[in-house]
Amino acid sequence: MVADFGLGALAITFVTALYAVFAAIYGARRNLLAWVESARLAMLITFPLMAAAAFSLIFLVLNNSFEMRYVFEVSSRSMPVYLKITALWGGQAGSLLLWGLVMAGFAAAVTLRKWERDRDLLPWVIAVCMATLAFFAGLTLFSANPFERIWELASGERLGAVFAPAGARLITLADGNGLNPLLRHPGMVFHPPALYLGFVSFVIPFAFAIATLAAGRRDDRWIRATRRWTLAGWLFLSLGLLLGSRWAYDVLGWGGYWGWDPSEVASLWPWLTATALLHSVVIQERRGMFKNWNMFLVIATYLLALLATFEIRSGLLTSVHAFGASNIGTPFLVFLGVVLVGSVGLWLARWGLLRSEGQLTSFVSREALFLLNNLLFMGLLVICLWGVHYPIISDLFTGNVVTVGAAFYEQATAPLLVLMLLLLGVCPLMAWGVGNLRRLGMLILVPVGGALVITAAAALLAQITLFGALLGIWLAAFAGLAILIEYGRGVAAHRRRTGLSLPLAFWKLAGHNRRRYGGAIVHLGVVLMALGVIGIEMFQSQTQARLNQGDSVVLSGYTLTYEKIDFFETQENTAVAQATIRVYRDGNDLGEIHPRRELFFDTMQATTIPGVRSTLQDDLYAQMLDFDESAATFKLYHNPLVAWLWIGGIVFILGTVVAVLPSQPRKDEVSGK
Amino acid sequence: MRRIIWSAIFGLLLALTLPGGPVAAQSAERERLQEPQPTPSRAVSDDEVNAIARDLYCPICEGIPLDACTTQACADWREIIRGQLAEGWSKEMIQEYFRSRYGDRVLAVPPNPLVFIIPAVLIALAAVLFGLALWRTRKPLAALPAPPADETSDDPYAARLEEELKKRLQGK
16 A cells, blocks of 8 residues: 555656646746746645655665565565665665755755746746656666565466566565675665765756756856755765765774775765866856856766666665665666756857856966866876776786786876875965965965974874875874964954954854865864874774783784673664674773674674774774684774874864855955955 | 877877787796796795785676775685795885786786876867966957857847847747
8 A cells, every 4th residue: 555655756756846847847838927927836746645655665674674676685574674764775766866866855855946038048947857757767677676575476476576476476575585684784874865865966957057058058057056065965965975984994804994995985076076176166256267168077977976876776786885786777868968968069069158258367377276186186087087997998808817906006006195295285375366376385384394393293293104105194194284284374354354253263164164164174074084084094004813811912002912702682683792802002001992794584694893992093893703612803993093084074074064054245355366 | 389289199099909019028038937836835924925816806896905894705815925925025016927917907007117107198188278268368468369250159140039039938
């Protein structure tokens, strides 16, 4: 019953979305506003419809409806309620349904904005959004339907189908397979939806961009209308990536935070183009330049979000993120091809529409550095696209199966990341318009010198001799100081003008030019994250040891003693073996860490959950590889500074939130130049 | 200019597919390597094994380095490495051993230098294009070649029509 309701809602969404595409284009072509309005209302209604379909599925999971194939595959009776809800995105069909739901939500939100000045864009925005939704709803309906029931044929064979095959009878299984144990983690609640929100929200800027091209407008309204959408999408995507990173650190247990797994790299593609866009938009706003480039970035971001979804979901990329091979590949590829040809074709046809109005006054200017930043992001994109596709190209052309592992990405991206950190420091000190090298030289002296002092101090205190590490520390210190100096100058100017106290001026300044100072906070977050990355990448030490109870091992000055192992069962139907390792340093007891292994009875799969002791200085990270009554094998990592990666991540997200909130600009606002 | 760029790209892609290319160059050496003896002649620590395993990938657990993989197959591989280290094998010999049996996929970075050259060339190309675009806009606009004819923008009648349409749409 509920399944039929959900299926019906999904089918009506599909038809409604198709109708909206038709009505919007027809209305725009014939200039019939009633049709456009009808399309708008159709777009609005798709959200409650998709929500009904998604809630039906969640209801079926919560209700242990094991006559449903999807519920059987991703849920089980013993799973706690919060995990059952996350089962909505724990499998292929459900995750496509979520994609559609988020798409419909964004589309509904966009219908409610003020359209007065952009009436001519509306029909095309509707057409793009609803064509995308129709595709995803159609894919869910025809290729990966979560509302399939389990049928038993006369031959005894069982299969999943929406409608009863001839002579088959419906069967209800006693219990489900349960979610993949690696996904049973609180990270499952936030990481996938955040990524979906990020990916899908790029549809809206794309829709506005296409609408601008289709309507033949020359003004910059589209970029203003979509700037905040892009930033919001970027916020969610960044959040999703960070949460995934933390999840990997907490659960996957290889002592790392980013494995350069193909799916991780694929989710970086749209993030990289969106980041480039957020920077180059500023040049369009200030100088009327690079409009065609921005159009390209908007289109590319959407296409890359689609491409990443396609490659991960179709089973082309195998990783911890994929649900295995599927039959959505062909329709997805066709859709991708149509979008690619349509959008790029339209863009090229309207090339003249977006010709630059302004010109670059000097290569020594902040504008020029913004463009250099774009180049660096494009460089990273090239590496990330190449790294993921090289194995496919190699297999296709030579039959030679290869792996592109973390080592490739680390080597290839390192020079670009170094340049980017340098740029992060130079940029805030450079003037807009025409920069003055002498002035820049004077301004840059303080952060350059300060960073040298910090690096020298770090080298002496921590006895660092590694050149790469010293360079990294200098770069991070330089960029951090430059950002703080820039913000400090803004605060000082603001205080002179308003007479506010220092903390208040500090706080208010961010409120007045949110995008600018939000950006500064984001950059500060990047610098802190860089510190964490330098710490774990360059100074991580590890050891593996088989210890009897009472034995100790020494790692980076810490003494780790294996004390005991406990066995117990949890309510979630798992058997847990949990070790206790006591940590000492210089004879002082610093507490315990608890690496453990869990065996899930429903799937008979085991996971290895590391035990971590985290401080601002370093993390001790222990993984239990195997065990018996008397002894256990541990893999132990010492990860210096890694906490700063997460602190930096939080600062990064806070900065983005500051930037995405609407500014309250005032006439007397100090631009802080 | 454009043609040169495209032929360069295609040339590089073609080089990937050549049978005698870098892919096949080292295969001759593979035959010389022998099976390791299973009985270690010295004690080899897990850390020594992991230092080698870190840069290898097994063909089953795609995307997970051999030192971090928890499957039995990978544990067996690590034991093979332990045996080889005990026999005094070098890191290169061990990598070559696995490569000769399971192909290039066991290496963290494909042995073909093009895997680095192609993205480097593409990035250099992008840098040149960016530079050219910047240089062009830096000149006074009058010095630019006349923009190509475009019926949507250059026809005054069409422009007026568009304007009218826009007004009607806006005014409902």
